[in-house]
Amino acid sequence: MKILQVCAEMYPLLKTGGLADVSGALPLALARQGAEVRVLLPGFPAILKALDISGEVVALHSFAGDLRVLYGTTAEGIGVYVIDAPHLYARDGNPYQDGHAQPYPDNHLRFALLGWVAARLAEGIDRLWRPDLVHAHDWHAALAPAYIAASANPVRTVFTIHNLAYQGVFPASDYAALELPADYYDVNGLEFYGQLSFMKAGIYFADRVTTVSPTYAREITGSEQGCGLDGLLRDRGAILSGILNGVDDAVWNPACDALISATYSSDKMSGKAKCKAALQQQFGLQQNADAPLFAVVSRLTEQKGLHLVLHTLHEIISRGGQFVLLGSGDAAMESEFKQAAANHPEQIAVRIGYDEAFSHQIMAASDVIMVPSRFEPCGLTQLYGLKYGALPLVRRVGGLSDTVVDCSLENLQEGIATGALFDGFSEEELTRGIRRMFALWARTKEWKAVRKTAMSCDFGWQPAAEKYMQLYRGLGT
Numbered sequence: 036m037k038i039l040q041v042c043a044e045m046y047p048l049l050k051t052g053g054l055a056d057v058s059g060a061l062p063l064a065l066a067r068q069g070a071e072v073r074v075l076l077p078g079f080p081a082i083l084k085a086l087d088i089s090g091e092v093v094a095l096h097s098f099a100g101d102l103r104v105l106y107g108t109t110a111e112g113i114g115v116y117v118i119d120a121p122h123l124y125a126r127d128g129n130p131y132q133d134g135h136a137q138p139y140p141d142n143h144l145r146f147a148l149l150g151w152v153a154a155r156l157a158e159g160i161d162r163l164w165r166p167d168l169v170h171a172h173d174w175h176a177a178l179a180p181a182y183i184a185a186s187a188n189p190v191r192t193v194f195t196i197h198n199l200a201y202q203g204v205f206p207a208s209d210y211a212a213l214e215l216p217a218d219y220y221d222v223n224g225l226e227f228y229g230q231l232s233f234m235k236a237g238i239y240f241a242d243r244v245t246t247v248s249p250t251y252a253r254e255i256t257g258s259e260q261g262c263g264l265d266g267l268l269r270d271r272g273a274i275l276s277g278i279l280n281g282v283d284d285a286v287w288n289p290a291c292d293a294l295i296s297a298t299y300s301s302d303k304m305s306g307k308a309k310c311k312a313a314l315q316q317q318f319g320l321q322q323n324a325d326a327p328l329f330a331v332v333s334r335l336t337e338q339k340g341l342h343l344v345l346h347t348l349h350e351i352i353s354r355g356g357q358f359v360l361l362g363s364g365d366a367a368m369e370s371e372f373k374q375a376a377a378n379h380p381e382q383i384a385v386r387i388g389y390d391e392a393f394s395h396q397i398m399a400a401s402d403v404i405m406v407p408s409r410f411e412p413c414g415l416t417q418l419y420g421l422k423y424g425a426l427p428l429v430r431r432v433g434g435l436s437d438t439v440v441d442c443s444l445e446n447l448q449e450g451i452a453t454g455a456l457f458d459g460f461s462e463e464e465l466t467r468g469i470r471r472m473f474a475l476w477a478r479t480k481e482w483k484a485v486r487k488t489a490m491s492c493d494f495g496w497q498p499a500a501e502k503y504m505q506l507y508r509g510l511g512t
């Protein structure tokens with residue numbers, strides 16, 4: 036079975052969020068299931084630099100100008116097609132927006148091209164390898180099913196929604212440039228309230244639609260989380276499903292993680308204490324093993340609910356806890372967190388920026404990972420927290436509620452608790468969650484038991500890969 040994955044980023048070549056973790060791990064997991072997987076990516080400078088390019092597959096002329104399709108392999112041995120079109124992709128910094136956080140004005144062309152090249156590969160422009168199925172991820176790749184539907188010999192398609200809130204919506208006037216059939220611009224197509232929506236194209240034209248957790252798959256069929264597409268998602272309910280993401284054990288594993296100060300496992304936890312001491316020292320936090328260390332590793336956006344954390348920091352530090360944050364995004368939030376650290380340097384540490392190594396060190400050092408999201412399609416940091424023995428304190432929403440088991444008395448009794456959940460999106464509810472974490476921390480034996488259960492959770496990629504394989508087979512591939 037030959038599968039082409041289409042996406043905008045892929046770990047370790049280029050990563051801005053969880054999408055890259057998924058597109059990095061899924062091909063390897065599918066390959067272990069016997070699939071032949073290749074990936075198609077835009078030629079962002081970081082991707083071209085990190086790939087071992089073996090040559091040019093074909094040169095093409097497109098609506099977005101001339102381009103070359105190159106082929107290379109990742110260090111892990113996954114084959115990657117990359118679209119070399121410097122006039123579209125060779126821009127410094129973020130792949131989606133400029134230095135002032137403004138989307139590039141030609142994003143419709145930059146990402147339509149990704150879908151268009153996927154369709155050409157599906158038609159066989161590489162004479163040596165032609166996919167049986169194309170699997171596109173998020174709005175950046177969402178025109179692939181539309182271009183494929185419009186092609187002479189369409190192959191089957193799967194579209195995965197990683198985040199319905201980012202839709203790739205552009206003015207209707209951009210449509211003509213994309214060279215899609217005129218009648219696709221319709222309410223039964225990719226028209227969305229008088230504009231053109233890449234996300235809607237993926238949902239409408241794909242043979243199967245998935246999202247990254249079962250709960251989020253249900254939530255997006257309701258108006259609260261449907262982002263205007265809930266009606267279509269309800270209509271497509273029979274082909275919509277949720278497949279939970281996994282954790283790449285080769286990248287996230289405290290027993291052999293080269294990025295952390297000391298390795299450890301649930302049977303031998305002394306390394307975690309060393310990691311905590313090292314982080315406290317590095318950041319000038321009080322050297323205190325008994326202070327529970329709360330952590331956040333996140334994009335600082337509206338989705339993640341971090342203003343709730345800002346407003347409950349006093350609850351953590353007044354009870355003798357500590358807090359560390361690694362994140363970047365919203366400028367106002369960045370400066371408020373920095374100010375909090377300046378006011379309480381021995382208890383609050385904040386690093387603004389994106390730092391892969393430091394994200395591992397925080398997971399290893401901390402006792403609690405906080406994810407109070409407004410919505411969360413899957414969420415990966417709570418999964419990393421479980422694995423590294425940082426108990427998740429999360430809102431009961433999306434993938435968070437599918438992956439964390441609350442430390443209620445019954446769950447403690449049964450030995451299945453792994454963290455704490457709260458319901459309402461409010462400071463009061465988060466505060467209650469923080470208090471519950473302190474209450475558990477005070478019961479050292481129980482804390483350790485919960486931590487052991489958390490660390491033994493199996494959120495590997497194989498179960499997810501098996502489900503994707505079933506889905507692909509169900510489409511006759």
Ligand code: ADP
Pocket residue numbers: 051052053054056332333334361362363388389390391394413414415416417
């Ligand atoms: P999302 O994709 O919505 O941002 P996820 O929890 O699925 O949320 O994935 C976030 C990924 O990005 C995780 O791998 C997390 O460790 C990483 N990450 C987020 N912010 C940072 C940062 N500032 N530095 C390093 N890694 C980060």
Ligand code: GLC
Pocket residue numbers: 052053054057197198247280411412413414415434
């Ligand atoms: C998105 C979601 C996140 C999910 C990730 C990978 O960025 O916000 O919840 O874990 O995609 O699927």
